[in-house]
Amino acid sequence: MILEFLLVAITQGIITKSKGELTEFTYTTSGFVCQNGYSTSKTIAFPDSFANVPKVIFVPTILDFASFSSSQFTVKLEILSVSLTNFQIKITCPSKKVNTYRLSWYAIDDSRLEVINESINDINLNPVGSKQYSIQNPNIKKATAMIHSYGINGALSITLTISELTTTYVKVNINANSNTLYLGYQVVLGTDEVISFIDEIAASNTYQSQHYPIISDSYFVASFRRLTNSGTNAFRLQYFITTTSTQIYYDCSTWGGAYPSNTMNVFWLGTTLNQEFLPMECFTVRVSKLYDRYADLKPAFQLELLEINKVLNTIGSESIVLNESIQLLTIHIYYKCPSNNTKVHSQLNRCNSCTGSNNIYNLNHYCHGSMNTINIYAKYQAQANYKELTLTRASNGVTIVQTLRNRSVSQKTVLKVEFLDI
Known part of the structure; x- marks a missing residue:
């Protein structure tokens, strides 16, 4: 029985x-x-x-x-x-x-x-x-x-x-x-x-x-x-x-x-757990457009995580785990403008508890004039746990996806930057 x-x-x-x-x-x-x-x-x-x-x-x-x-x-x-x-x-x-x-x-x-x-x-x-x-x-x-x-x-x-x-x-x-x-x-x-x-x-x-x-x-x-x-x-x-x-x-x-x-x-x-593992939240973002005289010596664009000295400037994906001690993370996106007919479209996870358009920063920046580079500096706050991130650099942009293991496993895009022709 x-x-x-x-x-x-x-x-x-x-x-x-x-x-x-x-x-x-x-x-x-x-x-x-x-x-x-x-x-x-x-x-x-x-x-x-x-x-x-x-x-x-x-x-x-x-x-x-x-x-x-x-x-x-x-x-x-x-x-x-x-x-x-x-x-x-x-x-x-x-x-x-x-x-x-x-x-x-x-x-x-x-x-x-x-x-x-x-x-x-x-x-x-x-x-x-x-x-x-x-x-x-x-x-x-x-x-x-x-x-x-x-x-x-x-x-x-x-x-x-x-x-x-x-x-x-x-x-x-x-x-x-x-x-x-x-x-x-x-x-x-x-x-x-x-x-x-x-x-x-x-x-x-x-x-x-x-x-x-x-x-x-x-x-x-x-x-x-x-x-x-x-x-x-x-x-x-x-x-x-x-x-x-x-x-x-x-x-x-x-x-x-x-x-x-x-x-x-x-x-x-x-069997009933209260601690939820949440995505990183961007609490401030700064964008600068400037003329870089050494731009020709640099890659077309790159992703940099400053606190861990991580740089991704070639096409491909890489999975990393951020230490639980890292609760503030600065992400730098560098983009070299190929022409004045290009824009940079950015989406950054802003607020986990918000709904609709309030939960992301949705930004557009344009290449124009003598400014040949766009730099995005995004600061994120994170929980005191290990963060599983997948960094991807494609031919036209970069993404950071965070894997979250709660009752079920989910993925959240915490950063997406696209380089688009206009």
Whole structure:
């Protein structure tokens, strides 16, 4: 049986978040005999449609695996597909029996959240000490790695640690003993508002967590970043979450044997975010027309970002990321007039909260007389975050487009200068 619940934020049939439990991977389900190469997949339907393909996170909540004493043991979980209306997940049991694998899942449509799925086969033959992954959003500030499946031939000992997080990549350290045959995990990354770490608990006995204050518009996630067990005992580990009107907590336990030592990382996963990443705004622009005696030695036109000493004077595009410390940016456009029958048309993003023609500077300047150059100096104010800009110089103008990663990914032209014949 698949339980789905807590659907919120529905607008005209479009959802932005959902969560649920998958309880069908268990011996009490007819036909589920997960051993000796058995595999099965389940398609989990969302209660309604997402506007964009969501990120899907899943964590095991009940693990009941057979004894490891006589042979190898492996359980593999993988997400096969994610669409606007459902996702498909597959379990495979190559050798010994998996009695129960219950999981909780969370689906969120927001580009401020990123999820990386990893499966490493034959890790005993090709040991992996760390893995590095590219990330899309330079404003990612937090990350966690979560074990969901493994294969072993003896004692179990696996620990995952985030060792490095930059604007372009995340690095996961993998500490797995030589008995490890297979490892499956997810890396969950988010902006400061997406992930709020609550606790990290290392335990070798059954325990109840602290009682944490409930945070609205957030999902409570408890995940394993370390798992250990002897090579002779069955592996049985479970946790149950309890919610009151003001608090939430969980009980982690085993049954019928020794408690598998583990480390749990507990965090809130934000689902309704208030921080919007906004385009840069031009708050002043100055235009000068003058005679440049050295104009013949200069390119026809060029784009210059003064604070970072960036110059673009050849045809093409280039993507850059401005540091979060840059909150004021001066942009200089230089244009060499080829004749008096030319005008420079400029559009600069002026006001994000304005509507209609008030949101841009719309300017025209003309080449005439003895003035052979036009210089535009535009000053922009920007948020204290990383700014993704694409600079493009075409044969007849320049543009700067800013990529914004909020609930969805969008592009905003913050500067467009065209050189036109009249």
